[in-house]
Amino acid sequence: MSATIISEESAESVELVDQPSIWSRLIRHPSVVIGGVLIALIVSLVPAAPLITTLDPTDISPRNRNKPPGFETVHRDDEGTKYTVVAHMGTDKLGRDVYSRVIHGAKVSLIVGVSVALISISIGLFTGMLAGYFRLIDAVVMRVMDGLMAIPSILLAIALVSLSGASLLTVIIAIVIPEIPRVVRLVRSIVLTIREEPYVEAAISVGTPTWKILLRHVLPNTIAPLIVQGTFICGSAILLEAILSFLGVGVPPEIPTWGNIMAQGRDLFQIYPHSIFYPGIFLTLTVLAINMLGDGLRDTIDPRMSKEI
């Protein structure tokens, strides 16, 4: 063949298609920016909690019970010297400072949200890939998943707590288990379509071993929708943790979490609404921010799932 024959098409050579990079699209999307900034602020509360609060969130102070927001509470340090602290969000029925409890409570919520998202995505991704790619595994795995999906997380949490006692780990397990089948189904459906793509068949015909096909060709194409799904799981896990704690089957009551604070404010809610109101605001903001970020991510990195297109 003569290399001199340059076809019209190749003569135009390789032109770079000018597409804005993923980052520039991300930082231009309003809900990514708003959600991201809010989440950054809430995450920064965790390391900053000891600096911006002066009181121990678990300190009981009988004389300061049920004080409204803005009340100056009086405390004594170890040497017996008196000092006053303004309770920005009031105190609860045991005289604990709601402000420090809410700020410290962010930690548990975020730990639950992030770990549930990570654990359920990694287990779900692995299982879903196998189920989607191998038909024999599919038949078995999906029936197991159908079974798991039938377990309500609240009942599961109650059962686990009654078996092994309330702890952070129990809560995470109770939320993860019903979440896994949802991820598996998502991953499986993506893998089922990718498996039929000609580029996968091309990889088969150039002799690529199956595990490499899964790793190189299938896995990278599932990541975008999974990141999006991960944010939604994170948001719903935080909510679910609050619900479980509120019901008294979640994290032990002495640990401050938003759900626990609300649970303890429940009896006197009508007279002293502040101990439910403030953790409620933080919970709402956090979940809203995560969902906004998730929506924005979906629009920018995974346009197939976007409603706008």
Next chain:
Amino acid sequence: MTTTEQEPVLSVSGLTIDLPRNADRKHAVENISFDVAPGEVVCLVGESGSGKSVIAFSVMGLLASALQVSRGSIKLQGTELTELDDDAMRALRCTRMGMIFQEPMTALNPVMNCGDQIDEVLQEHTDLSSAQRRSKVLAMIEQVHLPDPERMYSAYPHQLSGGQRQRIMIAMALILEPVVLIADEPTTALDVTTQAQILQLIRELQAERQTGVLFITHDFGVVAELADRVAVLKQGQLVEFGTTQQVLANPQHAYTKMLIASVPRHEPPVRRVIADDAPVVLQTENLAKRYVSYGFAGANNVVDAAVDVSIEIRRGETLGIVGESGSGKSTVARCITWLIESSDGKIWLAGDNIAELSKEQLRSLRRKVQIVFQDPYRSLNPRRTVGQSIIEGPMNYGISHREAIADARELMQLVQLDPDGLDRYPHQFSGGQRQRICIARALAMKPDLLVADEAVSALDVSVQAQVLKLLEEIRDRMQLAMLFITHDLRVAAQVCDVVAVMSKGRVVEYGPARELFNNPQHEYTQALFEAAPGRHFEFAR
């Protein structure tokens, strides 16, 4: 049939439509003027991206919101369409202009039966009673020559064949006797025999009703078959407009000439003789593939995708498998490349019966058979660079990264692409360039047999001609055996030494291309050749 004295039913003048700011060019179409007289068929012909569909959608008022008509006018029987609001446009659609689309499956609502879908048009635009509407719909179904109108009325789209669905679309578009019919590639998704019937139906109905037709196509065969006048578009510009005879037989513009020259001829050229002692690379013996789906009562659905296929390809030879959709030609290709397992028969590759080989032996033989797929947009992993895709195969067989990259650079040159493109991602290449990359990926394995499964079907005709030429050069240079699967008889005529015609899973005719094309024996082959559009024109012979 040019009736220039008559007032045109549709006249487009100076039409310019802007593209969004970050697009590759400023206007989707620029300064387009043409008209359609009553009872006349005007074909808009051009390659992908030429703006032909944009014109159709702007006439129908269905442009995507990102596109704006910036200048020019579109007049339907004197009514200026560009100034009408949505409601006024809605009233005009179906009543005075109808449209049929490329893909009849997606253009019809899958959960409504066909009769009700046609009836919907009448409900929206007329005051007829339901009994009157029903009889009108049934009459229309009969006019588009569908058998058993009552049954068709209650059939759902998935129960019909592609051609029948397109007839339903035509019935829907024409039931209110619009003055203009806009057809956007309505036969592109259909088999060639079905295409011939649909073209004939459109011809018949528009002559009977004196409908003006704006027909959009990329296929010069269809143009020759149907058009009274032809408008040739290139990247949003109208480069030539004239009667079919003028444009096809005596094109003026260089672009039109190039397009027409790229259309593969129907007549196979004289080919160099393959020596009788050239080694046989691949041979199949009664190859069969049967799909069985199991229900509660055992096997309940048996489909024979391929039956008794016996073919043979020698080194340096191209065997074409020609057939319509569902004929089993791709099944054969996939059995031969071991993407699926054949259910019966033998496949001999260089003397080895692959059914008798162990997994290890198969793996080492696998590289000898490589395949190029139809869809250039889906055959490359979008998240891997072109280089990674090309070197994947050789590295699976133990070639070092550096050596593989050096080979890949050579291959890029061989397929006439810039070797620096190896670091780019597939989306940065055009369809034709991607298909070259796929060819390079297949060649990187140094195969004995290259299978091209509809490898040029998705490409524009000018790009198609280049890729075909490239394939032929590569075959000669590397002394490959080639299995060329296509539905396009012209393409097969141009590149194949030997042709096998398949129908319903069986090879119905098998022989040297020149003999088979000049003197087809089997009635199916004859029907296929008969149906090929535009044979009466010089360029298509």
